[in-house]
Amino acid sequence: MVAFALAAVFFLALCLSAREDRRRFRNAVLFGLTFISLSVALLLQLDKVPNWVAYPIVLAVFAVPTLGTLALGVFLIGNGVTMVRKEGRRPANLLSMLAGLGIFGMIALLMVVQMAGSRVLDGIVGTLAVIVAYISFLFLCFLGYAFLYGRIRVRGDVDHVVMLGSGLIGGDRVPPLLASRLRKGQDIYEAQLARGGRPPVLLPSGGKGSDEKVAEARAMADWLIAQGVPAEHITLEDRSTTTEENMLFSREIMTADDPGYRCVVVTNNFHAFRAAMMARKAGVNGQVLGSPTAKYYWPSATIREFVAVFWEHRAVNLGICGLLIALGTAATLTT
Template identity: 35%
Template sequence: MQLVFVPIIFIIIGILILLKERRSFVGGMIFAFGGLFLTLTLLLLGLLKLGEISSNSSTLVIVIVYALFPLLFLGVCVFFVINTHTMQTKEGRSVTAKLSALVGINLLIAVPAFFYLLSVGASKIPMWLFSILIFALLSDLLFSFLFTCYLFYSWMYQMIPIKKKVDYIITLGSGIRSEEVPPLLKSRLDKAIEYYYKNPHAKIVVSGGQGVDEPVSEAFAMKKYLLSQQIPNNQILVEDRSTTTLKNMTFSKKIIFEDWKNTDYEPTILFSTNNYHVLRGALYARKAHLKAEGIGAPTALYFLPTALIREYIALLTQYKWFTSSMILFCLLFVIWSLLPIQSQNYEQLLYLIN
């Protein structure tokens, strides 16, 4: 039962950080890590307890561990591979469309390889090669688990309802090919309109510049759509210079505070984007020193896995120190576990696996 206290400590640390700043990537990841770690620990302890009850229970545990879990794992891997085919059918061939297949194939190789190496040990493989492979696979599996933590935190962030009166709703732009908004951008605008009807005094800020392959600015196309939905012209503010999410937040903040006339209190600001992008948008809002909460528009299910993987990679790139820390942790763990003093523990681990 002592194992339970470790994830609980992570959960408490994560909560303390999030209470101070809800948009903390580190706090959210620590909390999600602790929550998932606790779930897996309780599941493991439950299976061990179940196996001690009777022979029938032991059979059930064997079926779960050696049949149900592997089938579930295989199903997840196959889903990611099939999703790439769906993406390429609907969105065309691209490197981004292949991301989900790469994740599925990676898991299908990394997980069995990791446990195989542990079961074989360094007796049949040169120590230097064994160390490199263990380090690479451990890093791979850690970042795969952290992806699950990211999904949990992203979902948790969006589950907190926003009930307060809203003064401004920033709608983040996305790529356009004509003056008409594509489905992805339309869903963001429709979400903004939904909150506008709940707050008729609010103003909608359409934010997005013109890319080199775009006929007009994204803000122009968005305003055109809002006008077609009977949103009054004087309730729409235009920000048409930004080309990144950070600039969306920075330039929109400037426009909002130039428009805001009430000096008694600061305006309540929301930003509307697609559900997979809400968390990263919130982190960029924090970076721009803009106090704004995100609302997520629905995204087609076939598009969601690839979009979430892309967001996760972008966050790892943005928080390079976090990524480097995780890699360093794996390196130190491998060095520690291969020290002579750990040989007895290592042998016990091999015994449990076999």
């Protein structure tokens, strides 16, 4: 049982951190460390279990990730083709395809360098592989914990339902992506009324872009009113131009209404965890719920969210990458 002690420590730290605030990125890292330490502990116990138990463990730890990586590469390239076909060739729509090509490119590079037999090239590519492994670890942590965070259900009544805006079609019409958020917010509103609670204030949040005829909040409010929501139950936040401003300006409105408010924030599911981190940073008293997104859109959007989170923590991440480069360089020179 001693082999599982480290996994238990990481799991306990995860539980304590999540209990304090479920919106921290460190929860995602602790989740990943728990999984890795548990996998190592299982491998250390293989000689103590029957073969029919040991073989599935080895398969899960080694074969599944290897085959899964290849399958993931194929899937991402296929998804990239779908994204280009349906959404156009904007750089953001190419992320899944680039990630898939990167997987196979890295595999090919490792094979070529191994055949070349160059000590310097081995060191350079080895260091690159370690950096890729670090970034991949963070991505899997982000992905796994974001999935868990998306299972959160807010209990009890809330005072406000904040719905984050996005671009409008034709400058004044709500697109399907945004309609999904509004529908989720309306569902929360109607569910609270159905159980006899007071009607929460629906708070569409979004300002007017340079290419838009009206503020996003105004278009969102009109959509909700057209769906039967009373106008007196809607308050507009129509100044924000970024997600950070969505949070800050919405918090100002909610605090002015009731300093002890409780809210939920609604966005699309791929954006929920990162939006939750922003809500925590802005001091918003509430969790973030995700609304459904088209399946083909989710991979590229999730990669984009991870890149943003990685860059938001760039001081730590770039510092660790720099340390890995220095260690790789030192190891190559001393070999």
